[in-house]
Amino acid sequence: KRIAVLPGDGIGREVMDGAVRVLKAVSDCFGHDFKYTEGLIGGAAIDAAGTPLPKATLDVCKESDAILLGAVGGPKWADVSPNIRPEKGLLAIRKALGLFANLRPVTAYSQLINASPLKKEIIENVDLLIVRELTGGIYFGEPSERRGKNKEIAVDTLLYDKEEVHRIVEKAFQFAQARSKKLTSVDKANVLESSRMWREVVDAVSAGYPDVKVEHMLVDSAAMKLIQSPEDFDVIVTENMFGDILSDEASIIAGSLGMLPSASLRSDNVGLYEPVHGSAPDIAGENKANPLAMMLSAAMMLRHSFQMEKEALAVENAVSAVLNEGCHTADLNIPSGHCVGTDEMIQKVVEHIN
Amino acid sequence: KRIAVLPGDGIGREVMDGAVRVLKAVSDCFGHDFKYTEGLIGGAAIDAAGTPLPKATLDVCKESDAILLGAVGGPKWADVSPNIRPEKGLLAIRKALGLFANLRPVTAYSQLINASPLKKEIIENVDLLIVRELTGGIYFGEPSERRGKNKEIAVDTLLYDKEEVHRIVEKAFQFAQARSKKLTSVDKANVLESSRMWREVVDAVSAGYPDVKVEHMLVDSAAMKLIQSPEDFDVIVTENMFGDILSDEASIIAGSLGMLPSASLRSDNVGLYEPVHGSAPDIAGENKANPLAMMLSAAMMLRHSFQMEKEALAVENAVSAVLNEGCHTADLNIPSGHCVGTDEMIQKVVEHIN
Numbered sequence: 173k174r175i176a177v178l179p180g181d182g183i184g185r186e187v188m189d190g191a192v193r194v195l196k197a198v199s200d201c202f203g204h205d206f207k208y209t210e211g212l213i214g215g216a217a218i219d220a221a222g223t224p225l226p227k228a229t230l231d232v233c234k235e236s237d238a239i240l241l242g243a244v245g246g247p248k249w250a251d252v253s254p255n256i257r258p259e260k261g262l263l264a265i266r267k268a269l270g271l272f273a274n275l276r277p278v279t280a281y282s283q284l285i286n287a288s289p290l291k292k293e294i295i296e297n298v299d300l301l302i303v304r305e306l307t308g309g310i311y312f313g314e315p316s317e318r319r320g321k322n323k324e325i326a327v328d329t330l331l332y333d334k335e336e337v338h339r340i341v342e343k344a345f346q347f348a349q350a351r352s353k354k355l356t357s358v359d360k361a362n363v364l365e366s367s368r369m370w371r372e373v374v375d376a377v378s379a380g381y382p383d384v385k386v387e388h389m390l391v392d393s394a395a396m397k398l399i400q401s402p403e404d405f406d407v408i409v410t411e412n413m414f415g416d417i418l419s420d421e422a423s424i425i426a427g428s429l430g431m432l433p434s435a436s437l438r439s440d441n442v443g444l445y446e447p448v449h450g451s452a453p454d455i456a457g458e459n460k461a462n463p464l465a466m467m468l469s470a471a472m473m474l475r476h477s478f479q480m481e482k483e484a485l486a487v488e489n490a491v492s493a494v495l496n497e498g499c500h501t502a503d504l505n506i507p508s509g510h511c512v513g514t515d516e517m518i519q520k521v522v523e524h525i526n
Numbered sequence: 527k528r529i530a531v532l533p534g535d536g537i538g539r540e541v542m543d544g545a546v547r548v549l550k551a552v553s554d555c556f557g558h559d560f561k562y563t564e565g566l567i568g569g570a571a572i573d574a575a576g577t578p579l580p581k582a583t584l585d586v587c588k589e590s591d592a593i594l595l596g597a598v599g600g601p602k603w604a605d606v607s608p609n610i611r612p613e614k615g616l617l618a619i620r621k622a623l624g625l626f627a628n629l630r631p632v633t634a635y636s637q638l639i640n641a642s643p644l645k646k647e648i649i650e651n652v653d654l655l656i657v658r659e660l661t662g663g664i665y666f667g668e669p670s671e672r673r674g675k676n677k678e679i680a681v682d683t684l685l686y687d688k689e690e691v692h693r694i695v696e697k698a699f700q701f702a703q704a705r706s707k708k709l710t711s712v713d714k715a716n717v718l719e720s721s722r723m724w725r726e727v728v729d730a731v732s733a734g735y736p737d738v739k740v741e742h743m744l745v746d747s748a749a750m751k752l753i754q755s756p757e758d759f760d761v762i763v764t765e766n767m768f769g770d771i772l773s774d775e776a777s778i779i780a781g782s783l784g785m786l787p788s789a790s791l792r793s794d795n796v797g798l799y800e801p802v803h804g805s806a807p808d809i810a811g812e813n814k815a816n817p818l819a820m821m822l823s824a825a826m827m828l829r830h831s832f833q834m835e836k837e838a839l840a841v842e843n844a845v846s847a848v849l850n851e852g853c854h855t856a857d858l859n860i861p862s863g864h865c866v867g868t869d870e871m872i873q874k875v876v877e878h879i880n
C-alpha cells in the first residue's frame with residue numbers, strides 16, 4: 173500500500189509524526205508493508221515552490237492508495253494573493269482527486285466527558301457521523317469574484333448539480349443503513365433553491381432505503397439541536413458549507429477539536445485523511461499539539477481505504493487505553509488527568525498497539 | 527405612536543397577545559397612547575388573500591412607527607409554490623422596508639441557568655449581541671434558480687455590495703462602542719470572495735473606532751467558540767446566513783429559543799420586532815408557547831423605535847421578576863420551577879409592570 177504523507181504547516185508536522193509512528197507499529201504488529209512518500213502542501217509548498225499544491229505533490233497523491241494530510245495555513249501567508257493561499261492547496265487537492273464524501277465522526281469519549289462545556293447527561297451516549305459534501309457548493313461555484321467599477325460588489329455562487337447531490341446522499345444512506353438506520357438531512361430549504369433540490373434528491377434516494385428513517389432539518393435549527401440534544405442524531409448529511417460549520421460546532425461534544433478525525437473519500441475507496449483541526453500556529457513546535465485526531469484519521473484510512481478493520485480498531489483501542497490511563501494533551505481541560513506533550517502522547521499510543 | 531400588529535401563524539397569535547397586553551400595561555402606567563393596526567402575513571395571508579404579504583399589510587407597515595410580528599409558516603403550507611410560501615412574507619417585508627440591521631441579544635438569565643445543556647460556569651456571565659445583516663447575501667442574491675434541460679442544476683447567489691456591508695458594520699461598531707468595546711466579525715474569508723470584501727470593510731470602518739477591539743473569526747471556528755467560551759463574546763457582526771445559524775445556536779445559552787427577542791432596524795429607527803423562534807405548529811393553540819421572546823421584542827421596540835428606555839426596562843424587569851418567582855413555560859426544562867401556560871405567564875408579567 174502506498175501512502176502519500178503531506179505534513180503541511182504549523183502543528184501539521186508534529187501530529188503527522190504520530191500517524192506515521194502508529195502506522196509503523198501497526199505494520200510491524202500485523203505484518204503489512206506500507207510505503208510512505210512525502211509531499212509539500214500549503215504554506216510550506218508556497219515557500220518552496222510558489223504554489224500551495226505543486227504538481228509533484230499532486231502526482232504523488234495520484235499514485236497513492238491513500239493520503240495523510242496534517243494541516244495547512246498560518247499568519248505567515250496572510251498576505252499572499254487569494255489564489256495561492258495555503259487553504260487553496262487543500263481545496264484544490266479535494267477537488268482534483270474528486271474526494272466528495274467527507275466523513276466526520278464525533279464520539280464523546282467517556283474519559284473526556286468532563287472536558288466538554290456540555291453537561292455529562294447531554295453527551296454521554298453521543299456517537300454520530302457527519303457526512304459532508306466536499307467538492308461542490310459555494311466552495312467551488314463560479315462566479316466567485318469582485319465586480320463593479322471600484323470592485324464594490326462581491327459575489328459567490330452556491331451551485332450543485334443533481335448528480336453531485338445524489339452520490340453524497342447515497343453514501344450517507346449506506347452509512348445510515350449500516351448504523352442506526354437514522355439519517356438527518358440538513359439544508360435551508362425555506363430560503364435556498366439548492367436546498368430544495370437537495371431535499372428532492374434525499375426523498376428520491378430514500379425510496380431505496382425503506383428501513384432508514386429520514387428527517388429534514390433546517391440548518392439554523394440543526395445548529396441548535398446538535399448541542400441541545402446531540403443524542404438524537406446518528407448520521408447527518410449536508411452540503412459543503414453547512415457541514416464545515418456543524419462539524420466544528422460538534423467538536424464541543426468531544427471536548428476538543430484535537431479529538432476529531434476525518435476521511436474524504438471517492439467511490440473507489442481512495443481517500444484523504446486529515447484532522448478536523450487547523451495548523452494552530454500559536455502552539456506549533458511547542459510539543460503541545462494533540463496528535464490523536466491525526467492518529468485517529470490514520471485509523472480511518474486503515475478502515476476505509478485499506479479494509480483493515482482489525483488494524484483500525486487496534487489504533488482506536490490504543491487511543492482509548494491511553495485516555496483510560498488519564499493522559500491527555502493541553503487542549504483538553506481535565507483537572508484530574510495527567511497532561512502530557514505531543515511526543516509522549518504518541519509514544520504511549522504506539523506502546524499500546526498489539 | 528402607530529404599531530402594526532402581524533400575528534402570523536401557529537403560536538404567533540398567542541405570543542402576540544402577550545406583547546399587546548404588556549404594551550397596554552406600559553401605556554397605562556407611563557401615560558402613552560399607542561395605536562394598533564392588525565395585518566395578515568404568512569400562511570394566514572395566503573389563506574385569506576393568496577399571497578404571504580398582501581399590499582394592505584405592507585401599507586399598514588409603511589404607515590407605522592414600528593411593527594410587531596409573531597411567527598410565520600407551518601406544515602399546512604408545505605406544498606404551496608416556493609414563491610408564495612409563508613416565509614416569503616417575512617423575507618419580503620424585511621426587504622421592502624429595508625430593515626437591514628437585525629439585533630439578536632442573548633442573555634443567560636440566572637433563573638434559567640439550569641435549563642441550558644451547558645455547564646453553569648460556561649454561561650453564567652453571558653450577555654452578547656448578534657448583529658446580523660438582514661437584507662442581503664444569499665437570501666436575496668440573483669440568480670436563485672434551477673437550470674438545465676431537466677432542471678438538474680440549482681444555483682443560489684451570495685452577493686453583497688460594499689455599501690450594504692458598510693452600513694451594518696457601522697451599526698455594529700456603534701453598539702460595540704456603547705457596550706464593552708469589543709467586536710467579533712464572523713466570515714469565511716478563507717473561502718468566500720464576499721467574506722474577503724467584508725473583512726476589508728470591517729478594517730476600514732474600524733479606523734473610525736480606535737477604542738473598539740476588533741477580531742475576525744471564521745464561521746466554523748465561531749460556531750465552536752460560541753459554545754465553548756461564550757463569555758469571550760460581546761458584539762458579533764456577521765452576514766445574513768451566518769447570523770441565522772449562529773443566533774439559533776446561541777439560544778442554547780439562554781436555555782430556550784423561547785427567550786430570544788429580536789429587532790430589525792433601518793437607519794431612521796423604524797423597526798420590526800419578532801421573536802427568534804418560529805411558529806411551532808406542534809404546540810399552537812395549546813396554551814403552551816413561551817410568550818417571553820415576543821414580550822421582550824416589544825421591550826426592544828420601546829427602546830429602539832420609541833426611545834423609551836424606562837418603559838423597556840419596566841418590561842424586562844417584569845420578566846425577570848416573574849422568573850424570580852420560579853415561573854416558566856414548558857419549553858424550559860427546570861425541575862424545581864413552577865410550569866405555567868402562555869396565558870398565565872402573560873398575566874404575571876403584566877401584573878409586574880409598574
Ligand SMILES: CC(C)[C@H](C(=O)O)[C@@H](O)C(=O)O
Pocket residue numbers: 259262263416448716717746
Ligand atoms: C481550511 C478550510 C478551507 C477548510 C474548509 O472550510 O473546508 C477547513 O475549515 C475544513 O473544515 O477542512
Ligand SMILES: CC(C)[C@H](C(=O)O)[C@@H](O)C(=O)O
Pocket residue numbers: 362363392613616617770802
Ligand atoms: C423563517 C426563515 C426564513 C428565517 C430566516 O432564515 O431568516 C428565520 O430562520 C429567522 O431567523 O428569522
